[in-house]
Amino acid sequence: MTTPLRCAKRAFRAAIRGGEGALPAPCRSSPAPSRTAIWRGWPVAFLLVLVVALAGCQAGGHGLVVAGSTSVQPVMEKIVEAFRRARPGVRVTVEGGGSSAGIMAAVTGAATFGMSSRALKADHPDEAALRVFPLALDGIAVIVHPSNVVTGLHLDQLRDLFTGRIRTWKAVGGPDREVHLIVREEGSGTRGAFDEMVLTRGKEHLRPDAYALVQDSSGGVREVVRGDPDAIGFVSLGVVNESVRALAIDGVEPTATTVRDGSYRLLRPFVLVAREEPAGLARELWEFAVSSATEPILAQEGLVRVGH
Template structure:
């Protein structure tokens, strides 16, 4: 996994929801913690959960996904201890909720491994996703239609991508293909020589190829430095004060070992 993570002690004083606030789930050291939300954050939360259980033996952490918006809804409804979000909270969502950055991620724009294209400007990327550019020939490639693949509404990746790339009033082209999972999107791009898609940086592997945006390739170095433009936070979101099992897990995530 190639997510860029940083230890952020300055925000550790934020209040967080507790397992106790969900009917006493945090009242014993062996209590379970339930996370819900972003499929982009999910692989890292699962790894944190694995290390936490192996190192501390303090109970099970389960990590169902479903998307950032679904996770925020689950947090409000009290069906999860912590929400995983791959985007910042909207103004109408933030009331009564607290968010803490547990990692930072780059959104990679990827194409098929055989695509000769190496880089895009933000203006070109915007034109592709809004449907203004529909052929690879316009970008110096083959005379073939561009297959735009994006995430579903409610996805934190899609929300962050639209915020970072599109301008006010613009939306992703209605002809774009839509998928519910980052891994599924990568698979679709890997199988279509004319496809382009956007995913969390951790999903880029030898089956696809990331493009430079504004002359900068996504990498651990460029994401950490902020040189790569398509950046977003990975958040845990909660309501109320943290304690019990949820607090212990969050402390582990923010610890040097967790980071």
């Protein structure tokens, strides 16, 4: 059976085969870890291909499709796995692609639900028209290598690091070594939330330093930081493990408790979105997702349930 993921991969390969001009050329920089060449434009191309592929696959009768944020994806996969155990024989596919891809998939009907780890944009009519179903709250953890002696940062220091105004760890209490910045791709809900909460100051919207290394998932950011003593990145709190260390921000460590009481400032929503009120199997899935049956899953992922 051809799954939506296989459809998307096949379509993406076809787009790549369309010629070198079909995708933007990578930016080039020096070989240091924080200056690795990155594909700045490919997430947009992949987003379009993914939505088209999901639309074709959903039309082909593959049951429910839930697509979008790679931060929401792990917890949603576990929720769907538990749902399948409760409802044997149901067909529900969960795919990544990023929050913007999930929102677009919901707008076009390519997915039953889009997954987003950012708030919808009120000034975008298509997004504003979607129905929003809150799932949980997540903290964005700023992570470093376990050997890094820096244990916390003020928000201003964090902003200056990621915009390149501070380039060495010495300036924030660490060794005299270059900081290697790791960021998520544009269109990512994690990136959007980080940009809004950290890189926005009044009416000034700053951008990450041009030499930052881009990764397409929280797991990818964690793996790069795990292997680089001078790296710093930001991820969903749920993917933090013993291979990296989360920093306190303004004196508050990211935990389920500090996310719940709001004392940790870097918070963002995990939501499902749809273009119409869910019915039938889609309604059953949503009601299961916010039931007490999924409380242990959310707790395991470091997420906080929101009221319904």
